[in-house]
Amino acid sequence: MSTTTLLTGRGLVESPRWHDGRLYFSDWSAGEVLAVGLDGRSEVIARVRSLPLCAAWRPDGRLLIVSSADGKLLRLEPDGSLVTQADLGSRGTWNDIVIDGRGNSYVNGAGFDPTAGEAPKPGSVFLVTPDGQVREVAGDIAFPNGMAVTADNSTLIVADSYRHCLVAFDIAADGGLSGRRVWADLGVGTPDGIAVDLENAVWYADVPNKRCARVAEGGEVRQVVELDRGGFACALGGPGRTTLFVTAAEWRGMGQAEMVAPGSGQVVMTSVEVPGAGWP
Template sequence: MKTLMSGLVMVESPRWHDGRLWFAHWLTHDVVAVDLDGKSEVVARSPIPIPFSIDWLPDGRLLVIAGTRLLRQEEDGTLVEHADLSEVNGGRGFNELVVDRRGNAYVNGAGFDMMAGEAPAPGFVVLVTPDGEVRTVAGGIQFGNGMAITPDGSTLIVADSYANCLLAFDIAADGSLSGRRVWADAGDGVPDGICLDAEGAVWYADVPNKHVRRVREGGEVLQTIDFDDGCFACMLGGEDGRTLFVLTSVWRGVEGATGDQERTGRVRMVEVAVPHAGRP
């Protein structure tokens, strides 16, 4: 296990793209890209500090979900509005983002504002199509976190942290979701960020249990890697897709999620046997 970066605040939404690991540096507004030598740069700035997530359109333009807005980075580096989601969630922000090969963007959000101390309420998944249509395609998700799409584009997998499981949905030609099912019961696990590998297994990060875990459909645990801090998200990448990047930080609760908190965030990396597959 190696540490690629340290001294970060809170780190989320890792993506391997164009030979570098990109991630959302929460509470600093920064989207950061780092190469395998540890050389990093800020490549975009989110208008809100937390939460925000990233992915790419098929044409290579970066998308950032920030609050109630889905933003798109143009060639000159500016962020413009890709879609306004303010009427979907009562003005509450969204959490995670994944884009399929057709340019459909799936974003999820909780039905409550955790940072404001609101009582928990089920959330949903919203679809933003390439032509700008916005519609809700799934509901009743207790707390949606990481999402991934299978290599054939047929299935969306969603980590439901509060329900301690991974959910799966069939993706229709128009981007609609159906066939909701529990893809894997995590038991006492709390799935956060996720990624897929070439054997169809999912790696999920777990904050309270301080580990990442590889599971197959049905819930069989294939591998667990323990860490000393909470694991917020993970992503397979590197030159051969076999480097598992794990974003870790000490979690002190909502009240401790401030910009002046101790910088315990790190980007860790460990080699695994099976390479990346699917999206992101």
């Protein structure tokens, strides 16, 4: 599958989210959350100095941003200001966020800071309810990365990069998680950001293997989009949600002063047959 470049010249680009006719994504290197239209025109909508820097949309149209640096979940107000939605607390590193159709936010984090050279320690998933209450709902994920919720709000899928698999949980009425299982063993695949489609297959971006792959439950590979640099995250959007957007950059390594080559970050896109569903 061939791709078209929508935007280029950025840094470590992550967390793509389709919303209201535009793609929103984060540039971790610049500490910016941006929006880009299908015409390639972009604008900065928020600045947060945090690494990682991930965001997701609530059902009421408000954007929530994970500020790992100070352990807070921030809400972007209509006037452009940022206010605290919830205090996440201190831990290794806060990472990705997904918000389901009920307005519940799931925020994950590693149990260590890989950029500081700390020894690996399993991470967790936390639930943040719409009123700002925070509680841990899953643990023992070696390195939690991208997350997605199926369209019926019944299943949360989490990418465990270090264990090369996707892990699934049943979502209870109160947002709690149970029924943990390996949804897909990816072999040598290293999943980062993910997106789910109408057939409940999952697209996952892969940095070391420079690709974005679509897998069915159990791990069968259905499609692959080859990239010329590391794939960090993906989203299904555009008209009818039939466009796959992938954020990609030239990966240098976790211990490097600049983890990606400056200016190598880009957003590419390609058409798909099965539209996106669920969240993000």
